[in-house]
Amino acid sequence: MITKGKFSDGYDGWKKREIVSSHHSKPYYEIIFSDDTECIAEYVHNEEDAELIACAPKLFELVEELMNIIPTDILDENKERLVKKFDNVVKYLENQ
16 A cells, blocks of 8 residues: 655645755655645755655555556557556656
C-alpha cells in the first residue's frame, strides 16, 4: 500500500521539500505527501536520492501497468502498448 495524500495543486504523488536549517551545514530534504507536510522520509541528504524517493509511487504505478500488459512471451499486438507505456515512463522521468 502506497501512502497517498493530495496537494492543493491536485498532485497526488510525493514531493521533495528542501529544508534549510541553521543546525545543518547544507540543506536536506523531506519527502512529503500532502500540503500539511506529512513526511514519508525525513533527512534525505542528497537531492538526487530525494528525487528518486519522491517519484517512487508514480514509478511503481507505471511498473504495475507494464506488468499487466506483458505476457509470458510478448505478442506482436502487445508490443505497441508496451512501447507506449515505456515512452510514458521516460517522459515522466524527464519532467522530474
